[in-house]
Amino acid sequence: MNYDLVVIGGGPAGLAAAIEAKKKGINSILIIDRDKELGGILNQCIHNGFGLHIFNEELTGPEYADRFIKELEALNIEFKLDTMVITLEEDKSIIAINPEDGLMNIKSRAVILAMGCRERTRGAIHIPGTRPAGVFTAGTAQRFVNIEGYMVGKEVVILGSGDIGLIMARRMTLEGAVVKAVVELLPYSGGLKRNIVQCLDDFNIPLLLSHTVIDIKGKDRVEGVTIAKVDEKRRTIEGTEKFIPCDTLLLSVGLIPENELSKMVNLDLDNSTGGPVVNESMETSIGGIFACGNVVHVHDLVDWVTEESKRAGKGAVKYLKNQLMLQKDTVKTYAGYGIKYIVPQIIRPSNIEKDLEVFMRVTDVFKNRELVIKIDNKEFKRIKKSHLAPGEMESANINVEDIKGAAEISIEVQ
Amino acid sequence: MEEKELVCIVCPRGCRLTITKESNDYIVEGNKCNRGRIYGIKEITNPTRVVTSTVKFKNGLLPRLPVKTNGPIPKRLIKQCVEEIKRIEVDYHVKVGDIIIKDILHTGIDVVSTKTM
Numbered sequence: 001m002n003y004d005l006v007v008i009g010g011g012p013a014g015l016a017a018a019i020e021a022k023k024k025g026i027n028s029i030l031i032i033d034r035d036k037e038l039g040g041i042l043n044q045c046i047h048n049g050f051g052l053h054i055f056n057e058e059l060t061g062p063e064y065a066d067r068f069i070k071e072l073e074a075l076n077i078e079f080k081l082d083t084m085v086i087t088l089e090e091d092k093s094i095i096a097i098n099p100e101d102g103l104m105n106i107k108s109r110a111v112i113l114a115m116g117c118r119e120r121t122r123g124a125i126h127i128p129g130t131r132p133a134g135v136f137t138a139g140t141a142q143r144f145v146n147i148e149g150y151m152v153g154k155e156v157v158i159l160g161s162g163d164i165g166l167i168m169a170r171r172m173t174l175e176g177a178v179v180k181a182v183v184e185l186l187p188y189s190g191g192l193k194r195n196i197v198q199c200l201d202d203f204n205i206p207l208l209l210s211h212t213v214i215d216i217k218g219k220d221r222v223e224g225v226t227i228a229k230v231d232e233k234r235r236t237i238e239g240t241e242k243f244i245p246c247d248t249l250l251l252s253v254g255l256i257p258e259n260e261l262s263k264m265v266n267l268d269l270d271n272s273t274g275g276p277v278v279n280e281s282m283e284t285s286i287g288g289i290f291a292c293g294n295v296v297h298v299h300d301l302v303d304w305v306t307e308e309s310k311r312a313g314k315g316a317v318k319y320l321k322n323q324l325m326l327q328k329d330t331v332k333t334y335a336g337y338g339i340k341y342i343v344p345q346i347i348r349p350s351n352i353e354k355d356l357e358v359f360m361r362v363t364d365v366f367k368n369r370e371l372v373i374k375i376d377n378k379e380f381k382r383i384k385k386s387h388l389a390p391g392e393m394e395s396a397n398i399n400v401e402d403i404k405g406a407a408e409i410s411i412e413v414q
Numbered sequence: 415m416e417e418k419e420l421v422c423i424v425c426p427r428g429c430r431l432t433i434t435k436e437s438n439d440y441i442v443e444g445n446k447c448n449r450g451r452i453y454g455i456k457e458i459t460n461p462t463r464v465v466t467s468t469v470k471f472k473n474g475l476l477p478r479l480p481v482k483t484n485g486p487i488p489k490r491l492i493k494q495c496v497e498e499i500k501r502i503e504v505d506y507h508v509k510v511g512d513i514i515i516k517d518i519l520h521t522g523i524d525v526v527s528t529k530t531m
Contacts, residue, residue, distance in 0.1 A: 037476075046468060047466050052425045061480075063528045146480065174492070193428030197421050202492075
Protein backbone atom coordinates (compact mmCIF):
# COMPACT_ATOMS: atom_id res chain seq x y z
CA MET A 1 0.00 0.00 0.00
CA ASN A 2 1.33 3.41 -0.95
CA TYR A 3 0.11 6.81 0.20
CA ASP A 4 1.36 10.36 0.10
CA LEU A 5 0.22 10.93 3.65
CA VAL A 6 -0.73 8.60 6.50
CA VAL A 7 -2.37 10.12 9.58
CA ILE A 8 -2.12 7.97 12.70
CA GLY A 9 -5.16 8.65 14.90
CA GLY A 10 -8.70 9.63 13.89
CA GLY A 11 -9.59 11.94 16.76
CA PRO A 12 -9.96 15.71 16.46
CA ALA A 13 -6.26 16.17 15.63
CA GLY A 14 -6.09 13.50 12.92
CA LEU A 15 -9.40 14.56 11.35
CA ALA A 16 -8.46 18.25 11.10
CA ALA A 17 -4.98 17.48 9.78
CA ALA A 18 -6.24 15.10 7.09
CA ILE A 19 -9.01 17.45 5.99
CA GLU A 20 -6.59 20.36 5.70
CA ALA A 21 -4.11 18.29 3.66
CA LYS A 22 -6.84 17.12 1.29
CA LYS A 23 -8.17 20.66 0.82
CA LYS A 24 -4.67 21.84 0.00
CA GLY A 25 -4.38 19.32 -2.83
CA ILE A 26 -3.05 16.02 -1.45
CA ASN A 27 -5.28 13.21 -2.69
CA SER A 28 -3.66 10.06 -1.45
CA ILE A 29 -4.35 10.12 2.28
CA LEU A 30 -5.07 7.34 4.79
CA ILE A 31 -6.24 7.80 8.38
CA ILE A 32 -5.62 4.87 10.72
CA ASP A 33 -7.49 4.55 14.03
CA ARG A 34 -7.60 1.73 16.54
CA ASP A 35 -11.17 2.41 17.70
CA LYS A 36 -14.35 1.26 15.95
CA GLU A 37 -15.38 4.78 14.99
CA LEU A 38 -13.75 8.08 14.11
CA GLY A 39 -13.80 10.99 16.55
CA GLY A 40 -11.53 9.69 19.27
CA ILE A 41 -12.19 10.79 22.84
CA LEU A 42 -14.78 13.34 21.64
CA ASN A 43 -17.25 10.44 21.41
CA GLN A 44 -17.23 9.90 25.15
CA CYS A 45 -17.27 13.62 25.97
CA ILE A 46 -21.04 13.92 25.68
CA HIS A 47 -21.13 17.23 27.61
CA ASN A 48 -21.31 20.57 25.83
CA GLY A 49 -18.79 23.38 25.55
CA PHE A 50 -16.82 22.35 22.48
CA GLY A 51 -16.35 24.57 19.44
CA LEU A 52 -16.91 28.03 20.90
CA HIS A 53 -13.85 29.40 19.13
CA ILE A 54 -14.07 27.50 15.85
CA PHE A 55 -17.83 27.36 15.28
CA ASN A 56 -19.00 30.06 17.70
CA GLU A 57 -21.44 27.51 19.10
CA GLU A 58 -21.51 25.30 22.14
CA LEU A 59 -21.40 21.73 20.81
CA THR A 60 -21.12 18.39 22.58
CA GLY A 61 -18.09 16.20 21.86
CA PRO A 62 -19.90 13.86 19.42
CA GLU A 63 -21.37 16.88 17.59
CA TYR A 64 -17.95 18.49 17.26
CA ALA A 65 -16.57 15.22 15.85
CA ASP A 66 -19.56 14.87 13.53
CA ARG A 67 -18.79 18.18 11.79
CA PHE A 68 -15.35 16.87 10.85
CA ILE A 69 -16.46 13.34 10.02
CA LYS A 70 -19.04 14.73 7.59
CA GLU A 71 -16.41 16.91 5.95
CA LEU A 72 -14.03 13.96 5.77
CA GLU A 73 -16.68 11.85 4.04
CA ALA A 74 -17.56 14.64 1.62
CA LEU A 75 -13.88 14.91 0.72
CA ASN A 76 -13.62 11.14 0.25
CA ILE A 77 -10.70 10.69 2.58
CA GLU A 78 -9.85 7.03 3.13
CA PHE A 79 -9.73 5.65 6.68
CA LYS A 80 -9.20 2.30 8.37
CA LEU A 81 -10.83 1.62 11.74
CA ASP A 82 -10.12 -1.10 14.30
CA THR A 83 -6.57 -0.85 13.01
CA MET A 84 -3.46 -0.70 15.15
CA VAL A 85 -0.14 0.68 13.98
CA ILE A 86 2.55 -1.65 15.27
CA THR A 87 5.68 -0.06 13.88
CA LEU A 88 6.74 3.22 12.35
CA GLU A 89 10.14 3.58 10.73
CA GLU A 90 12.30 6.56 9.93
CA ASP A 91 11.64 6.12 6.19
CA LYS A 92 7.92 6.51 7.06
CA SER A 93 7.02 2.91 6.38
CA ILE A 94 4.32 1.59 8.67
CA ILE A 95 3.20 -1.86 9.75
CA ALA A 96 -0.43 -1.92 10.84
CA ILE A 97 -2.86 -4.72 11.64
CA ASN A 98 -6.61 -5.28 11.71
CA PRO A 99 -8.90 -8.33 11.64
CA GLU A 100 -10.01 -7.73 8.05
CA ASP A 101 -6.79 -6.91 6.17
CA GLY A 102 -4.41 -8.76 8.49
CA LEU A 103 -0.89 -7.39 8.53
CA MET A 104 -0.35 -4.41 6.25
CA ASN A 105 2.90 -2.92 4.99
CA ILE A 106 2.21 0.71 4.22
CA LYS A 107 4.62 3.09 2.50
CA SER A 108 4.02 6.77 2.92
CA ARG A 109 5.88 9.90 1.85
CA ALA A 110 4.76 11.84 4.93
CA VAL A 111 3.23 10.91 8.29
CA ILE A 112 1.20 12.89 10.80
CA LEU A 113 1.19 11.59 14.37
CA ALA A 114 -2.15 12.29 16.07
CA MET A 115 -2.33 9.56 18.72
CA GLY A 116 -3.52 11.82 21.52
CA CYS A 117 -2.71 11.09 25.12
CA ARG A 118 -3.47 8.62 27.87
CA GLU A 119 -4.31 8.95 31.52
CA ARG A 120 -1.97 8.65 34.45
CA THR A 121 -2.96 5.70 36.60
CA ARG A 122 -2.87 4.70 40.24
CA GLY A 123 0.61 3.26 39.67
CA ALA A 124 1.89 6.61 38.42
CA ILE A 125 0.98 8.36 41.67
CA HIS A 126 1.74 5.50 44.07
CA ILE A 127 -1.41 5.33 46.21
CA PRO A 128 -0.83 2.75 48.92
CA GLY A 129 -3.46 0.22 50.00
CA THR A 130 -5.06 -2.91 48.69
CA ARG A 131 -5.88 -3.53 45.04
CA PRO A 132 -9.65 -4.04 44.90
CA ALA A 133 -11.99 -3.51 41.96
CA GLY A 134 -13.55 -0.05 41.75
CA VAL A 135 -10.47 2.06 41.06
CA PHE A 136 -10.76 3.62 37.60
CA THR A 137 -9.14 6.45 35.72
CA ALA A 138 -11.84 9.08 35.15
CA GLY A 139 -11.65 8.76 31.35
CA THR A 140 -12.08 4.99 31.48
CA ALA A 141 -15.13 5.44 33.71
CA GLN A 142 -16.42 8.05 31.25
CA ARG A 143 -16.13 5.56 28.41
CA PHE A 144 -17.89 2.85 30.44
CA VAL A 145 -20.78 5.14 31.38
CA ASN A 146 -21.24 7.14 28.17
CA ILE A 147 -20.37 4.64 25.44
CA GLU A 148 -20.54 1.11 26.82
CA GLY A 149 -23.50 1.81 29.10
CA TYR A 150 -22.08 0.44 32.36
CA MET A 151 -22.43 2.29 35.64
CA VAL A 152 -19.09 2.03 37.44
CA GLY A 153 -20.23 2.61 41.03
CA LYS A 154 -22.70 4.10 43.49
CA GLU A 155 -20.61 6.01 46.06
CA VAL A 156 -17.73 7.81 44.51
CA VAL A 157 -14.63 9.74 45.56
CA ILE A 158 -12.72 11.51 42.80
CA LEU A 159 -9.02 12.24 43.14
CA GLY A 160 -7.90 15.15 40.97
CA SER A 161 -9.89 18.17 39.93
CA GLY A 162 -8.82 18.34 36.30
CA ASP A 163 -11.61 18.77 33.78
CA ILE A 164 -12.29 15.06 33.33
CA GLY A 165 -12.64 14.62 37.08
CA LEU A 166 -15.07 17.53 37.34
CA ILE A 167 -17.11 16.42 34.34
CA MET A 168 -17.33 12.89 35.76
CA ALA A 169 -18.46 14.23 39.16
CA ARG A 170 -21.53 15.70 37.44
CA ARG A 171 -22.04 12.73 35.15
CA MET A 172 -21.98 10.20 37.99
CA THR A 173 -24.37 12.38 40.02
CA LEU A 174 -26.85 12.65 37.12
CA GLU A 175 -26.70 8.87 36.69
CA GLY A 176 -27.72 8.42 40.32
CA ALA A 177 -24.42 7.97 42.14
CA VAL A 178 -23.38 9.98 45.18
CA VAL A 179 -20.11 11.81 44.69
CA LYS A 180 -18.80 12.29 48.21
CA ALA A 181 -15.87 14.55 47.40
CA VAL A 182 -13.44 15.71 44.77
CA VAL A 183 -10.00 15.64 46.36
CA GLU A 184 -7.23 17.85 44.97
CA LEU A 185 -3.56 17.69 46.00
CA LEU A 186 -2.81 21.26 44.89
CA PRO A 187 -4.17 24.39 46.57
CA TYR A 188 -6.10 25.17 43.35
CA SER A 189 -8.04 23.18 40.77
CA GLY A 190 -6.48 22.36 37.41
CA GLY A 191 -9.88 22.41 35.75
CA LEU A 192 -11.73 25.21 33.99
CA LYS A 193 -13.60 27.55 36.34
CA ARG A 194 -16.86 26.98 34.50
CA ASN A 195 -16.59 23.27 35.22
CA ILE A 196 -16.19 23.88 38.94
CA VAL A 197 -19.38 25.96 38.85
CA GLN A 198 -21.57 23.73 36.73
CA CYS A 199 -20.20 20.31 37.75
CA LEU A 200 -19.52 20.73 41.47
CA ASP A 201 -21.29 23.84 42.83
CA ASP A 202 -24.53 23.05 40.99
CA PHE A 203 -24.73 19.71 42.82
CA ASN A 204 -23.15 20.74 46.14
CA ILE A 205 -20.20 18.40 45.66
CA PRO A 206 -17.37 19.38 48.01
CA LEU A 207 -13.98 20.22 46.50
CA LEU A 208 -11.23 19.51 49.03
CA LEU A 209 -8.11 21.43 48.01
CA SER A 210 -4.67 20.55 49.43
CA HIS A 211 -5.91 17.02 50.19
CA THR A 212 -4.97 13.64 48.82
CA VAL A 213 -5.89 9.97 49.08
CA ILE A 214 -3.39 8.14 51.28
CA ASP A 215 -5.01 4.71 51.51
CA ILE A 216 -7.47 2.51 49.65
CA LYS A 217 -9.38 -0.08 51.68
CA GLY A 218 -11.24 -3.13 50.39
CA LYS A 219 -10.60 -6.74 49.42
CA ASP A 220 -12.71 -7.51 46.37
CA ARG A 221 -14.30 -4.09 45.92
CA VAL A 222 -13.31 -0.68 47.24
CA GLU A 223 -14.82 -0.14 50.70
CA GLY A 224 -13.45 3.32 51.28
CA VAL A 225 -10.49 5.64 51.01
CA THR A 226 -8.53 7.58 53.60
CA ILE A 227 -7.84 11.18 52.72
CA ALA A 228 -5.57 13.66 54.46
CA LYS A 229 -4.54 17.29 54.24
CA VAL A 230 -1.16 18.13 52.72
CA ASP A 231 1.20 21.00 53.49
CA GLU A 232 2.72 23.38 50.93
CA LYS A 233 5.35 20.74 50.12
CA ARG A 234 2.57 18.23 49.46
CA ARG A 235 3.45 16.11 52.50
CA THR A 236 0.49 14.70 54.38
CA ILE A 237 -0.24 16.38 57.70
CA GLU A 238 -0.54 13.89 60.54
CA GLY A 239 -3.81 13.96 62.42
CA THR A 240 -5.87 15.17 59.46
CA GLU A 241 -6.66 11.68 58.14
CA LYS A 242 -10.33 10.98 57.44
CA PHE A 243 -11.94 7.79 56.19
CA ILE A 244 -14.61 8.14 53.50
CA PRO A 245 -16.68 5.01 52.81
CA CYS A 246 -17.18 4.55 49.04
CA ASP A 247 -17.22 1.78 46.43
CA THR A 248 -15.44 3.67 43.68
CA LEU A 249 -12.36 5.85 43.33
CA LEU A 250 -11.95 7.79 40.10
CA LEU A 251 -8.52 9.16 39.24
CA SER A 252 -8.19 12.36 37.26
CA VAL A 253 -4.52 12.91 37.88
CA GLY A 254 -3.12 14.07 34.60
CA LEU A 255 -2.61 13.08 31.00
CA ILE A 256 0.54 12.00 29.21
CA PRO A 257 1.07 12.35 25.44
CA GLU A 258 1.07 8.88 23.92
CA ASN A 259 4.42 8.58 22.24
CA GLU A 260 5.27 4.88 21.83
CA LEU A 261 5.56 5.34 18.07
CA SER A 262 7.50 8.60 18.45
CA LYS A 263 10.02 6.79 20.64
CA MET A 264 10.20 3.92 18.15
CA VAL A 265 11.52 6.28 15.46
CA ASN A 266 13.69 8.15 17.98
CA LEU A 267 12.02 11.53 17.62
CA ASP A 268 13.45 14.24 19.85
CA LEU A 269 11.06 14.54 22.80
CA ASP A 270 10.53 17.56 25.04
CA ASN A 271 10.67 16.63 28.73
CA SER A 272 8.29 19.36 29.79
CA THR A 273 5.52 18.59 27.27
CA GLY A 274 6.08 14.84 27.13
CA GLY A 275 5.63 15.07 23.36
CA PRO A 276 7.88 15.44 20.34
CA VAL A 277 9.81 18.65 19.71
CA VAL A 278 8.10 20.40 16.81
CA ASN A 279 8.75 23.41 14.60
CA GLU A 280 6.47 26.11 13.21
CA SER A 281 4.95 23.63 10.73
CA MET A 282 4.42 20.98 13.46
CA GLU A 283 7.20 18.92 11.93
CA THR A 284 9.18 16.72 14.32
CA SER A 285 12.94 16.12 14.37
CA ILE A 286 12.51 13.78 11.39
CA GLY A 287 11.66 15.58 8.15
CA GLY A 288 8.25 14.56 6.84
CA ILE A 289 6.98 13.25 10.19
CA PHE A 290 4.57 15.77 11.71
CA ALA A 291 2.65 15.71 14.99
CA CYS A 292 -0.36 17.59 16.34
CA GLY A 293 -2.89 17.64 19.16
CA ASN A 294 -2.47 15.98 22.53
CA VAL A 295 0.39 13.81 21.32
CA VAL A 296 2.47 17.02 21.22
CA HIS A 297 1.17 18.64 24.42
CA VAL A 298 -2.04 18.22 26.37
CA HIS A 299 -4.62 20.84 25.43
CA ASP A 300 -7.58 21.98 27.49
CA LEU A 301 -9.73 23.07 24.53
CA VAL A 302 -10.32 20.97 21.44
CA ASP A 303 -10.60 24.15 19.37
CA TRP A 304 -6.86 24.70 19.78
CA VAL A 305 -6.22 21.07 18.83
CA THR A 306 -8.06 21.73 15.58
CA GLU A 307 -6.08 24.92 14.90
CA GLU A 308 -2.77 23.23 15.61
CA SER A 309 -3.67 20.21 13.49
CA LYS A 310 -4.58 22.35 10.50
CA ARG A 311 -1.08 23.73 10.81
CA ALA A 312 0.32 20.18 10.73
CA GLY A 313 -1.83 19.35 7.68
CA LYS A 314 -0.58 22.45 5.87
CA GLY A 315 2.99 21.63 6.86
CA ALA A 316 2.71 18.10 5.47
CA VAL A 317 1.36 19.45 2.17
CA LYS A 318 4.27 21.90 1.89
CA TYR A 319 6.68 19.06 2.63
CA LEU A 320 5.12 16.85 -0.05
CA LYS A 321 5.28 19.70 -2.57
CA ASN A 322 8.90 20.48 -1.61
CA GLN A 323 7.92 23.92 -0.39
CA LEU A 324 9.13 23.56 3.18
CA MET A 325 12.29 25.58 3.74
CA LEU A 326 14.95 23.60 5.58
CA GLN A 327 17.34 26.48 6.26
CA LYS A 328 19.59 26.34 9.28
CA ASP A 329 18.87 29.77 10.81
CA THR A 330 16.20 28.71 13.22
CA VAL A 331 14.74 30.59 16.17
CA LYS A 332 14.44 28.58 19.37
CA THR A 333 11.66 29.27 21.83
CA TYR A 334 12.68 29.35 25.47
CA ALA A 335 10.36 29.03 28.47
CA GLY A 336 11.51 31.54 31.09
CA TYR A 337 10.35 32.10 34.66
CA GLY A 338 6.79 30.92 35.29
CA ILE A 339 6.40 29.20 31.92
CA LYS A 340 6.38 25.40 31.82
CA TYR A 341 6.74 25.00 28.08
CA ILE A 342 6.27 26.67 24.72
CA VAL A 343 5.09 24.93 21.54
CA PRO A 344 6.58 25.06 18.94
CA GLN A 345 10.10 24.70 20.26
CA ILE A 346 11.68 25.72 16.94
CA ILE A 347 10.60 28.42 14.49
CA ARG A 348 11.91 28.77 10.94
CA PRO A 349 10.72 32.26 9.94
CA SER A 350 10.85 31.61 6.18
CA ASN A 351 8.04 29.05 6.52
CA ILE A 352 5.68 31.58 8.09
CA GLU A 353 3.62 33.84 5.90
CA LYS A 354 2.71 36.53 8.39
CA ASP A 355 2.45 35.53 12.00
CA LEU A 356 2.52 32.47 14.24
CA GLU A 357 0.52 31.66 17.34
CA VAL A 358 2.68 30.03 20.00
CA PHE A 359 1.08 28.03 22.81
CA MET A 360 2.34 27.85 26.37
CA ARG A 361 1.45 26.75 29.87
CA VAL A 362 2.36 28.49 33.10
CA THR A 363 3.83 26.67 36.12
CA ASP A 364 1.65 28.19 38.82
CA VAL A 365 -1.38 30.39 39.50
CA PHE A 366 -0.47 34.07 38.99
CA LYS A 367 -2.65 37.16 39.45
CA ASN A 368 -2.17 40.55 37.79
CA ARG A 369 1.06 39.74 36.01
CA GLU A 370 2.49 40.23 32.55
CA LEU A 371 3.75 37.79 29.95
CA VAL A 372 7.04 39.30 28.79
CA ILE A 373 8.30 38.32 25.37
CA LYS A 374 12.01 38.80 24.74
CA ILE A 375 13.79 38.44 21.44
CA ASP A 376 17.51 37.67 21.81
CA ASN A 377 17.20 38.74 25.43
CA LYS A 378 15.81 42.17 24.58
CA GLU A 379 12.37 42.99 25.86
CA PHE A 380 9.96 43.13 22.98
CA LYS A 381 6.38 42.96 24.18
CA ARG A 382 4.35 42.78 27.38
CA ILE A 383 0.92 41.22 27.57
CA LYS A 384 -1.17 42.05 30.65
CA LYS A 385 -2.84 39.05 32.32
CA SER A 386 -5.21 39.39 35.24
CA HIS A 387 -5.27 35.65 35.82
CA LEU A 388 -2.88 32.86 34.78
CA ALA A 389 -3.32 29.20 35.76
CA PRO A 390 -1.60 25.96 34.75
CA GLY A 391 -4.95 24.49 33.69
CA GLU A 392 -5.52 27.19 31.11
CA MET A 393 -3.32 27.28 28.04
CA GLU A 394 -2.04 30.70 27.02
CA SER A 395 -1.02 31.85 23.58
CA ALA A 396 0.86 34.72 22.01
CA ASN A 397 0.98 35.94 18.46
CA ILE A 398 4.42 36.44 16.96
CA ASN A 399 4.90 38.49 13.81
CA VAL A 400 7.43 36.88 11.50
CA GLU A 401 9.12 40.21 10.69
CA ASP A 402 10.06 40.64 14.34
CA ILE A 403 11.99 37.40 14.68
CA LYS A 404 13.82 37.22 11.34
CA GLY A 405 17.52 36.75 12.01
CA ALA A 406 16.99 36.20 15.75
CA ALA A 407 18.40 33.18 17.58
CA GLU A 408 16.02 32.93 20.50
CA ILE A 409 12.62 34.09 21.63
CA SER A 410 11.79 33.73 25.28
CA ILE A 411 8.62 34.23 27.26
CA GLU A 412 8.41 34.71 31.02
CA VAL A 413 5.96 35.77 33.71
CA GLN A 414 6.71 39.06 35.49
CA MET B 415 -27.75 47.04 47.75
CA GLU B 416 -27.01 43.37 47.28
CA GLU B 417 -23.75 42.13 45.81
CA LYS B 418 -23.01 38.64 44.49
CA GLU B 419 -19.87 37.13 42.97
CA LEU B 420 -20.14 34.54 40.25
CA VAL B 421 -17.95 32.83 37.69
CA CYS B 422 -19.35 33.19 34.18
CA ILE B 423 -19.77 29.80 32.52
CA VAL B 424 -20.83 30.94 29.05
CA CYS B 425 -17.42 30.11 27.62
CA PRO B 426 -14.27 28.47 28.99
CA ARG B 427 -12.67 31.86 29.72
CA GLY B 428 -14.51 31.94 33.07
CA CYS B 429 -14.79 35.68 33.82
CA ARG B 430 -15.32 36.56 37.48
CA LEU B 431 -18.49 38.59 37.68
CA THR B 432 -19.71 40.90 40.39
CA ILE B 433 -23.42 41.52 40.22
CA THR B 434 -24.94 44.37 42.18
CA LYS B 435 -28.65 44.89 42.60
CA GLU B 436 -29.69 48.48 42.65
CA SER B 437 -33.43 49.01 43.12
CA ASN B 438 -34.82 47.01 40.20
CA ASP B 439 -31.70 46.96 38.08
CA TYR B 440 -28.71 44.62 38.00
CA ILE B 441 -25.22 45.90 37.33
CA VAL B 442 -22.72 43.30 36.11
CA GLU B 443 -18.99 43.94 36.33
CA GLY B 444 -15.97 41.84 35.35
CA ASN B 445 -17.52 40.46 32.18
CA LYS B 446 -15.46 40.59 28.97
CA CYS B 447 -18.46 40.36 26.63
CA ASN B 448 -22.16 41.05 26.59
CA ARG B 449 -23.00 37.35 26.95
CA GLY B 450 -21.45 37.58 30.42
CA ARG B 451 -23.82 40.38 31.39
CA ILE B 452 -26.84 38.40 30.21
CA TYR B 453 -25.58 35.29 32.02
CA GLY B 454 -24.95 37.17 35.26
CA ILE B 455 -28.46 38.57 35.42
CA LYS B 456 -30.03 35.27 34.42
CA GLU B 457 -27.98 33.31 36.94
CA ILE B 458 -29.36 35.51 39.72
CA THR B 459 -32.96 35.63 38.52
CA ASN B 460 -33.54 32.28 36.76
CA PRO B 461 -30.48 30.00 36.42
CA THR B 462 -30.60 27.58 33.48
CA ARG B 463 -28.40 24.80 32.10
CA VAL B 464 -28.09 22.66 29.00
CA VAL B 465 -28.44 19.02 30.10
CA THR B 466 -26.53 16.23 28.36
CA SER B 467 -26.94 12.50 28.93
CA THR B 468 -27.38 9.23 27.02
CA VAL B 469 -30.31 6.97 26.14
CA LYS B 470 -30.43 3.23 25.50
CA PHE B 471 -29.67 2.42 21.86
CA LYS B 472 -30.74 -0.94 20.47
CA ASN B 473 -29.47 -2.84 17.45
CA GLY B 474 -26.44 -0.63 16.98
CA LEU B 475 -22.69 -1.04 17.13
CA LEU B 476 -22.75 0.71 20.51
CA PRO B 477 -25.41 0.57 23.27
CA ARG B 478 -25.72 4.29 24.18
CA LEU B 479 -26.88 7.28 22.16
CA PRO B 480 -25.73 10.68 23.46
CA VAL B 481 -28.42 13.39 23.73
CA LYS B 482 -28.78 16.99 24.91
CA THR B 483 -31.46 19.55 25.53
CA ASN B 484 -31.36 21.84 22.50
CA GLY B 485 -31.51 24.85 24.78
CA PRO B 486 -31.02 25.63 28.45
CA ILE B 487 -33.70 24.48 30.92
CA PRO B 488 -34.26 25.78 34.47
CA LYS B 489 -31.59 24.44 36.81
CA ARG B 490 -34.16 23.06 39.25
CA LEU B 491 -35.47 20.70 36.49
CA ILE B 492 -32.11 19.02 35.76
CA LYS B 493 -32.76 15.89 37.86
CA GLN B 494 -36.29 15.46 36.56
CA CYS B 495 -35.07 15.93 32.99
CA VAL B 496 -32.45 13.20 33.41
CA GLU B 497 -35.14 10.87 34.87
CA GLU B 498 -37.27 11.41 31.73
CA ILE B 499 -34.27 10.77 29.48
CA LYS B 500 -33.48 7.51 31.31
CA ARG B 501 -36.82 6.00 30.26
CA ILE B 502 -36.15 6.30 26.55
CA GLU B 503 -35.01 3.53 24.22
CA VAL B 504 -34.12 4.19 20.60
CA ASP B 505 -34.03 1.37 18.06
CA TYR B 506 -33.97 3.28 14.77
CA HIS B 507 -31.35 5.19 12.77
CA VAL B 508 -30.83 8.71 14.09
CA LYS B 509 -28.86 11.71 12.91
CA VAL B 510 -27.33 14.59 14.88
CA GLY B 511 -30.17 16.95 15.82
CA ASP B 512 -33.05 14.44 15.52
CA ILE B 513 -35.66 15.00 18.22
CA ILE B 514 -35.74 12.23 20.84
CA ILE B 515 -38.16 13.85 23.34
CA LYS B 516 -40.32 16.77 22.27
CA ASP B 517 -40.99 19.65 24.70
CA ILE B 518 -39.38 18.06 27.75
CA LEU B 519 -41.23 18.86 31.02
CA HIS B 520 -43.22 21.55 29.13
CA THR B 521 -40.15 23.75 28.85
CA GLY B 522 -40.54 24.23 25.11
CA ILE B 523 -37.09 22.64 24.78
CA ASP B 524 -36.51 19.34 22.93
CA VAL B 525 -34.07 16.58 23.78
CA VAL B 526 -32.10 15.85 20.60
CA SER B 527 -29.57 13.27 19.45
CA THR B 528 -25.96 14.49 19.37
CA LYS B 529 -24.63 11.62 17.28
CA THR B 530 -25.45 9.90 14.02
CA MET B 531 -25.96 6.21 14.80
